[in-house]
Amino acid sequence: xxxxxxxxxxxxxxxxxxxLTYPEVYEALAMPTLGHLDPYFIEIMDGIKGMLQEIFQxxxxxxxxxxxxxxxxxxxxxxxxxxxxDSVLVVINGVFGKRQLDIAQRLGADADALEFQWGxxxxxxxxxxxxxxxxxxxxxxxxxxxxxxVRNPAEEVGRLVxxxxxxxxxxxxTSLGGIEIAVDKWxxxxxxxxxxxxxxxxxxxxxxxxxxxxxxxxxxxKTKVPNWYLDMSMVANYWAGKKRAYHHTAPINMxxxxxxxLHVVLEEGLEKVYRRHGEMHKKLAAGLEDxxxxxxxxxEFRLPMLNSVWIPEGVDDAEGRSRLRYDHLIEIGxxxxxxxxxxxxxxxxxxxxxxxxxDRLLKALADIIK
Amino acid sequence: xxxxxxxxxxxxxxxxxxxLTYPEVYEALAMPTLGHLDPYFIEIMDGIKGMLQEIFQxxxxxxxxxxxxxxxxxxxxxxxxxxxxDSVLVVINGVFGKRQLDIAQRLGADADALEFQWGxxxxxxxxxxxxxxxxxxxxxxxxxxxxxxVRNPAEEVGRLVxxxxxxxxxxxxTSLGGIEIAVDKWxxxxxxxxxxxxxxxxxxxxxxxxxxxxxxxxxxxKTKVPNWYLDMSMVANYWAGKKRAYHHTAPINMxxxxxxxLHVVLEEGLEKVYRRHGEMHKKLAAGLEDxxxxxxxxxEFRLPMLNSVWIPEGVDDAEGRSRLRYDHLIEIGxxxxxxxxxxxxxxxxxxxxxxxxxDRLLKALADIIK
Numbered sequence: 001x002x003x004x005x006x007x008x009x010x011x012x013x014x015x016x017x018x019x020l021t022y023p024e025v026y027e028a029l030a031m032p033t034l035g036h037l038d039p040y041f042i043e044i045m046d047g048i049k050g051m052l053q054e055i056f057q058x059x060x061x062x063x064x065x066x067x068x069x070x071x072x073x074x075x076x077x078x079x080x081x082x083x084x085x086d087s088v089l090v091v092i093n094g095v096f097g098k099r100q101l102d103i104a105q106r107l108g109a110d111a112d113a114l115e116f117q118w119g120x121x122x123x124x125x126x127x128x129x130x131x132x133x134x135x136x137x138x139x140x141x142x143x144x145x146x147x148x149x150v151r152n153p154a155e156e157v158g159r160l161v162x163x164x165x166x167x168x169x170x171x172x173x174t175s176l177g178g179i180e181i182a183v184d185k186w187x188x189x190x191x192x193x194x195x196x197x198x199x200x201x202x203x204x205x206x207x208x209x210x211x212x213x214x215x216x217x218x219x220x221x222k223t224k225v226p227n228w229y230l231d232m233s234m235v236a237n238y239w240a241g242k243k244r245a246y247h248h249t250a251p252i253n254m255x256x257x258x259x260x261x262l263h264v265v266l267e268e269g270l271e272k273v274y275r276r277h278g279e280m281h282k283k284l285a286a287g288l289e290d291x292x293x294x295x296x297x298x299x300e301f302r303l304p305m306l307n308s309v310w311i312p313e314g315v316d317d318a319e320g321r322s323r324l325r326y327d328h329l330i331e332i333g334x335x336x337x338x339x340x341x342x343x344x345x346x347x348x349x350x351x352x353x354x355x356x357x358x359d360r361l362l363k364a365l366a367d368i369i370k
Numbered sequence: 371x372x373x374x375x376x377x378x379x380x381x382x383x384x385x386x387x388x389x390l391t392y393p394e395v396y397e398a399l400a401m402p403t404l405g406h407l408d409p410y411f412i413e414i415m416d417g418i419k420g421m422l423q424e425i426f427q428x429x430x431x432x433x434x435x436x437x438x439x440x441x442x443x444x445x446x447x448x449x450x451x452x453x454x455x456d457s458v459l460v461v462i463n464g465v466f467g468k469r470q471l472d473i474a475q476r477l478g479a480d481a482d483a484l485e486f487q488w489g490x491x492x493x494x495x496x497x498x499x500x501x502x503x504x505x506x507x508x509x510x511x512x513x514x515x516x517x518x519x520v521r522n523p524a525e526e527v528g529r530l531v532x533x534x535x536x537x538x539x540x541x542x543x544t545s546l547g548g549i550e551i552a553v554d555k556w557x558x559x560x561x562x563x564x565x566x567x568x569x570x571x572x573x574x575x576x577x578x579x580x581x582x583x584x585x586x587x588x589x590x591x592k593t594k595v596p597n598w599y600l601d602m603s604m605v606a607n608y609w610a611g612k613k614r615a616y617h618h619t620a621p622i623n624m625x626x627x628x629x630x631x632l633h634v635v636l637e638e639g640l641e642k643v644y645r646r647h648g649e650m651h652k653k654l655a656a657g658l659e660d661x662x663x664x665x666x667x668x669x670e671f672r673l674p675m676l677n678s679v680w681i682p683e684g685v686d687d688a689e690g691r692s693r694l695r696y697d698h699l700i701e702i703g704x705x706x707x708x709x710x711x712x713x714x715x716x717x718x719x720x721x722x723x724x725x726x727x728x729d730r731l732l733k734a735l736a737d738i739i740k
Contacts, residue, residue: 033391079597224476
């Protein structure tokens with residue numbers, strides 16, 4: 001019987017995630033599986049919670065990884081905080097804001113969208129105007145819009161949301177571990193992320209964190225959460241309860257991987273990690289300019305870890321990426337949604353944000369556009 | 371900074387899952403991460419689908435692993451097939467049947483329960499009587515009740531459900547890869563399982579399969595699935611569509627692990643694997659009898675891979691299991707729900723169903739009850 005695993009090549013992952021997994025994470029994934037109620041495994045869970053609190057800059061007790069990929073984190077946050085008829089404002093400037101809106105609508109929310117042009121950031125004054133006109137229970141936004149490479153003003157919007165007494169939901173799938181996130185300082189009530197971006201752990205888990213006010217709401221909902229798997233009132237008992245009651249079997253080895261990834265990031269130090277992302281971004285941007293490749297986002301709103309560029313003229317989208325993949329063993333991402341066929345997305349995430357990889361990519365790009 | 375991963379010991383996992391991971395699976399988990407849209411990764415996905423079809427004995431095109439643990443599979447099947455107000459019959463004789471009911475109720479189903487005593491199997495004649503009295507859209511049952519160790523008559527119940535024109539949902543989290551499952555022959559419309567039981571891959575994925583009739587229903591629902599992450603009408607595009615459109619980032623390395631596990635199982639051969647589970651079960655049952663430890667379930671209804679025993683008199687539940695864990699490096703499971711504090715659960719799942727492990731456990735049990 002054929003075994004396809006034997007043919008897996010080492011591809012330099014410079015797309016929108018997954019990024020290049022840390023060696024320590026590979027090692028962790030292959031460590032002996034323990035039971036999900038094993039006392040030593042529970043110590044590992046506690047270690048993960050503590051490290052997530054550090055990287056999210058929060059004291060929130062309910063700071064845990066959800067057993068699913070980043071989108072499961074989005075689902076978790078929305079399904080736990082929304083009850084049918086709740087008024088929700090979703091601030092949108094890309095695919096992932098639209099996804100928040102879609103989920104809110106599926107959950108029966110009275111959801112309004114405030115849309116901004118793709119490739120440009122959210123404008124706080126317009127959010128404020130919207131908040132003055134209508135009382136919202138929840139405001140949701142994406143910090144790092146993975147579909148465009150824009151960094152949204154999460155702190156400013158947070159201040160406004162708090163002034164208007166709403167819950168503030170923030171998507172940090174792409175930003176966590178690459179730029180600063182300060183949950184408590186920014187007044188975030190519910191946040192979610194992914195492991196396969198700047199944490200450089202394979203996809204499979206979604207770190208989330210809920211403020212005490214959000215937890216209080218969840219524990220006193222009028223209706224049961226219409227999602228058993230992601231119901232935080234029960235999941236919390238397993239991750240943070242005194243009795244550590246069984247809910248669902250946790251993804252043990254993936255959690256080893258996340259533990260290792262967080263450990264690597266915190267050993268390097270958050271300040272240093274953020275600086276590395278910024279410096280590699282500058283190096284990449286300069287190199288792209290030399291090649292005549294134009295970035296989509298204005299310099300002051302760019303994310304260091306997700307660089308959108310207009311597909312160079314004369315280069316076919318699929319063919320160009322295919323040549324990178326097969327001639328150079330490099331993956332970059334295509335465009336999503338409105339940007340499909342127009343934009344390429346270059347990731348500098350976690351373990352991928354290194355000088356040698358930036359150089360290798362720039363050389364490969366020079367080859368395929370010549 | 372402390373690194374807790376360094377302290378992980380090799381524990382013999384003989385509880386209700388996770389089981390002892392196959393060496394080939396550990397190796398697979400640590401292989402280079404590819405992108406979730408990488409052409410070679412898509413070949414690996416196709417390999418997984420084909421192997422799952424074989425082990426589920428089905429031609430169903432929509433036969434894929436869901437990006438979450440077994441309970442996410444339960445959620446997936448129910449949330450995709452239930453619309454508010456739908457009549458659902460849940461046949462219950464343990465914790466996991468109760469969980470199906472809980473989810474159906476959260477989704478707004480008109481849900482009836484048909485309950486049987488824990489430790490005894492579902493009686494098809496009573497299911498038939500219920501089906502004669504009321505028209506149900508869906509009948510859901512657990513094949514291998516992990517909380518009790520009972521094997522339910524899945525084929526007989528399937529015949530009845532089909533006669534009455536309902537969708538048949540079957541939970542095979544614990545049975546897949548340990549005893550025969552024949553999706554097409556039994557008339558199952560939606561089935562789900564887990565990876566951490568008889569497939570001996572760490573938890574994190576849930577294989578599911580939907581009949582063409584079930585897929586047809588999902589594609590033509592009156593309401594959107596109230597769960598974006600698990601909406602099969604979109605997930606199917608990524609796993610089985612012609613364009614393989616991005617939905618959410620798949621858990622790449624976990625999928626390598628599942629590929630490896632399925633490969634190991636099919637290389638050994640299903641018949642042989644089932645026989646091994648049966649033989650090890652007999653050996654264990656005989657050894658337990660010698661020790662005076664009594665099994666909960668009557669011989670003809672026992673699952674080979676999940677053996678419930680009454681906690682031996684004079685032995686404290688927690689202390690007994692703790693001695694197994696620390697003195698003998700063996701994990702077994704405690705009781706769930708009504709069986710908490712009364713029952714222990716001994717797993718013989720996949721890689722754990724081996725003579726040397728049965729011997730090691732029996733010796734350890736002899737030590738702690740003496």
